[in-house]
Amino acid sequence: MAYGQTGTGKTFTLGQLSEDDKSARGIMVRAMEDILAEVSLETDSISVSYIQLYMEAIQDLLDPANDNISIVEDPKTGDVSVPGATLVEIRDQQSFIELLRVGETHRIAANTKLNTESSRSHAILMIHVKGSVVGREDALLSEADYASNLVKPLKPLVRRSKLVLVDLAGSERIHKSGSEGHMLEEAKSINLSLSALGKCINALAENSAHVPVRDSKLTRLLRDSLGGTARTSLIVTIGPSPRHRGETASTILFGQRAMKVENMLKIKEEFDYKSLSRKLEIQLDKLISENERQQKVFDDEVERINLQAQNRISEVERNFADALEKERLKCQMEYMESIKTLEEKMVSHQRNGFSDHKCNGEGSGASVAELKKLLENEVHLRKAAEEEINKLKSQLEQLMQPGAVRDSEKFHKILEEEASQKKKLEEETMILRSQLMQMTLEADQMRRFFDRGGSRNSLPSQDINLQKAQVAPLFEQVGLQKILSLLESEDPNVRIHAVKVVANLAAEEANQERIVEAGGLSSLLMLLRSFEDETIRRVAAGAIANLAMNESNQELIMAQGGISLLSKTAADADDPQTLRMVAGAIANLCGNDKLQMRLRLDGGIKALLGMVRCGHPDVLSQVARGIANFAKCESRGSTQGTKSGRSLLIEDGALSWIVQNANNEAGPIRRHIELALCHLAQHEVNVKYMISGGALWELVRIARDCSREDIRSLAARTLHSSPTFRIEMRRLRIEL
Numbered sequence: 088m089a090y091g092q093t094g095t096g097k098t099f100t101l102g103q104l105s106e107d108d109k110s111a112r113g114i115m116v117r118a119m120e121d122i123l124a125e126v127s128l129e130t131d132s133i134s135v136s137y138i139q140l141y142m143e144a145i146q147d148l149l150d151p152a153n154d155n156i157s158i159v160e161d162p163k164t165g166d167v168s169v170p171g172a173t174l175v176e177i178r179d180q181q182s183f184i185e186l187l188r189v190g191e192t193h194r195i196a197a198n199t200k201l202n203t204e205s206s207r208s209h210a211i212l213m214i215h216v217k218g219s220v221v222g223r224e225d226a227l228l229s230e231a232d233y234a235s236n237l238v239k240p241l242k243p244l245v246r247r248s249k250l251v252l253v254d255l256a257g258s259e260r261i262h263k264s265g266s267e268g269h270m271l272e273e274a275k276s277i278n279l280s281l282s283a284l285g286k287c288i289n290a291l292a293e294n295s296a297h298v299p300v301r302d303s304k305l306t307r308l309l310r311d312s313l314g315g316t317a318r319t320s321l322i323v324t325i326g327p328s329p330r331h332r333g334e335t336a337s338t339i340l341f342g343q344r345a346m347k348v349e350n351m352l353k354i355k356e357e358f359d360y361k362s363l364s365r366k367l368e369i370q371l372d373k374l375i376s377e378n379e380r381q382q383k384v385f386d387d388e389v390e391r392i393n394l395q396a397q398n399r400i401s402e403v404e405r406n407f408a409d410a411l412e413k414e415r416l417k418c419q420m421e422y423m424e425s426i427k428t429l430e431e432k433m434v435s436h437q438r439n440g441f442s443d444h445k446c447n448g449e450g451s452g453a454s455v456a457e458l459k460k461l462l463e464n465e466v467h468l469r470k471a472a473e474e475e476i477n478k479l480k481s482q483l484e485q486l487m488q489p490g491a492v493r494d495s496e497k498f499h500k501i502l503e504e505e506a507s508q509k510k511k512l513e514e515e516t517m518i519l520r521s522q523l524m525q526m527t528l529e530a531d532q533m534r535r536f537f538d539r540g541g542s543r544n545s546l547p548s549q550d551i552n553l554q555k556a557q558v559a560p561l562f563e564q565v566g567l568q569k570i571l572s573l574l575e576s577e578d579p580n581v582r583i584h585a586v587k588v589v590a591n592l593a594a595e596e597a598n599q600e601r602i603v604e605a606g607g608l609s610s611l612l613m614l615l616r617s618f619e620d621e622t623i624r625r626v627a628a629g630a631i632a633n634l635a636m637n638e639s640n641q642e643l644i645m646a647q648g649g650i651s652l653l654s655k656t657a658a659d660a661d662d663p664q665t666l667r668m669v670a671g672a673i674a675n676l677c678g679n680d681k682l683q684m685r686l687r688l689d690g691g692i693k694a695l696l697g698m699v700r701c702g703h704p705d706v707l708s709q710v711a712r713g714i715a716n717f718a719k720c721e722s723r724g725s726t727q728g729t730k731s732g733r734s735l736l737i738e739d740g741a742l743s744w745i746v747q748n749a750n751n752e753a754g755p756i757r758r759h760i761e762l763a764l765c766h767l768a769q770h771e772v773n774v775k776y777m778i779s780g781g782a783l784w785e786l787v788r789i790a791r792d793c794s795r796e797d798i799r800s801l802a803a804r805t806l807h808s809s810p811t812f813r814i815e816m817r818r819l820r821i822e823l
């Protein structure tokens with residue numbers, strides 16, 4: 088805003104166009120130049136209105152016919168606007184200069200004594216800049232906006248700015264300007280509005296409660312520039328002549344007061360609702376089409392799953408029905424055959440040996456009754472199984488009815504139920520089958536008994552030793568080969584049953600050789616290799632552990648890569664009982680002098696030590712036994728001069744575990760480790776490692792406190808016989 092005595096250069100300062108001499112351009116031209124350089128016309132916009140206030144009326148300088156424009160004040164924000172004025176969008180500097188020129192021609196001026204071109208109106212140029220704001224919007228978004236993901240990515244925000252350039256009409260002393268008539272009226276009106284401006288400035292400078300902005304249109308128009316939220320600059324112009332000392336002084340005084348006015352600057356940013364709505368519409372369209380696309384993918388997927396499910400149901404139903412039918416026929420035939428055989432045997436027995444057995448007949452009578460009872464029991468079980476089959480069949484029929492499977496979840500549930508029922512049925516079939524096997528065995532024993540004309544007192548079922556001895560005939564009856572071939576059965580339940588039978592057989596030393604000869608060891612190792620069931624793996628490992636008790640089998644196990652398989656199982660398995668079996672098998676192998684190097688090379692020691700992670704005392708006990716066995720062999724080797732270097736156990740890092748567990752509260756673990764320590768200490772090469780690993784203290788404890796006399800004296804002897812131990816004990820002042 089330029090304020091000053093008439094003719095002192097306000098218009099010159101503000102409105103000079105000066106196209107030829109750029110250095111003489113006024114603030115209006117320069118301001119627009121700066122604005123154009125700052126904004127991007129692609130996203131921002133500049134518009135201009137140019138008005139004059141003349142004799143308390145507002146006239147549009149760009150459309151002079153529009154001469155009664157009203158002032159609008161926003162009661163909330165206090166913003167002042169003149170919506171009636173022409174608003175011209177500016178795209179370049181040239182069009183703006185043209186616009187100023189148009190405005191200038193309409194500006195009311197007069198020739199006064201003080202200024203031949205004296206402006207008789209207040210000219211007000213309003214430049215509106217609307218700029219888009221990027222990256223600052225987050226601060227203005229509410230939590231609800233964040234919650235709805237729709238608003239977040241758009242963030243349309245605009246910053247509105249208004250630059251108001253005011254070229255006030257000059258204040259004048261009427262006698263000096265020589266105004267008369269109409270010009271006198273003009274001068275009075277100009278002075279009145281300037282004095283209203285002065286009063287407002289005074290009130291603002293003194294922080295008065297009341298600021299008389301409504302006294303004139305000029306102050307109403309400038310309301311938001313004075314003491315509001317705008318940045319306001321005032322240019323005061325004065326004449327250098329001493330003649331105008333009075334005016335100059337009052338102008339400077341005006342400027343001084345104006346400097347006291349404090350404005351509270353505020354940036355005006357707001358949502359660009361139009362752009363927001365446009366962007367939301369685009370986003371909505373995108374979401375709708377994405378939703379439609381996903382719905383289609385989902386529908387296709389559901390259809391595909393349904394089709395797959397239907398196919399699967401049909402397939403499962405077919406396979407299952409076939410398997411059931413086969414199983415039923417097989418069981419029926421076996422059952423009929425066994426009944427027939429038994430009946431024949433009973434008839435023949437009664438015919439041939441009735442008189443012989445008459446005196447001892449009670450036992451055989453009782454056995455036959457037992458057998459009949461078993462058979463009846465089997466019939467009963469078979470009936471139950473058939474009922475179960477029928478129930479399952481009817482469920483499958485229901486399943487096959489159209490519309491029975493509405494969705495994949497229901498289908499999965501039905502499949503699960505079906506699978507569990509199938510499993511139950513198979514288990515029952517398995518029980519039936521094992522009972523049949525048991526009955527066959529007993530019938531065989533009965534037959535042999537009757538054949539020998541035996542008496543009740545020698546019935547095999549009453550003599551455990553005899554029963555064990557009868558296992559070998561079981562090989563002949565059932566056929567070991569057949570049992571072993573069942574290890575490769577496709578039916579996992581049959582495999583489980585068969586491996587259990589083999590493991591039971593392998594528990595008897597007398598059978599081990601035959602099992603190995605018949606290829607049982609290879610089959611068991613194969614099961615360990617291609618396991619898919621923890622039970623199979625556990626039982627197979629147990630059977631191998633039993634076979635590994637025999638020295639010649641140990642070599643076979645090693646030759647067939649058994650230690651690698653056991654090591655792999657040791658690394659994979661989590662079940663403590665499986666690990667116990669594996670550790671037991673390796674522990675047995677550890678006791679074979681000939682296999683030491685190979686066992687260690689194939690990772691046997693590492694596998695053994697790896698199993699301590701399980702923490703189960705049974706497993707730890709087997710590990711400790713293996714270590715003790717291994718240490719014992721090494722100690723034998725060192726005595727015989729076949730072993731010279733330090734213990735492979737120490738090399739494989741077993742010492743720290745040994746020391747940690749030397750005083751384990753579980754008796755078996757402690758005993759094995761105590762022995763292992765004694766064996767290791769036999770070899771002088773090991774001693775320095777044992778001392779640094781803390782084993783000396785454990786040996787001293789064993790030599791002093793072990794409850795087993797033989798181990799106690801072995802430890803004491805060992806400590807005394809080692810020169811290195813003796814030196815260390817002297818150094819530490821240890822006495823036993």
Ligand SMILES: Nc1ncnc2c1ncn2[C@@H]1O[C@H](COP(=O)(O)OP(=O)(O)OP(=O)(O)O)[C@@H](O)[C@H]1O
Binds near residue numbers: 257324
């Ligand atoms: N700095 C300047 N250099 C050269 N000439 C100037 C300067 N300031 C003002 N003039 C000249 O003085 C005369 C009066 O200036 P101007 O019209 O800008 O005064 P004013 O304050 O606007 O007067 P009024 O209030 O009567 O309109 C003009 O002819 C202008 O060219």
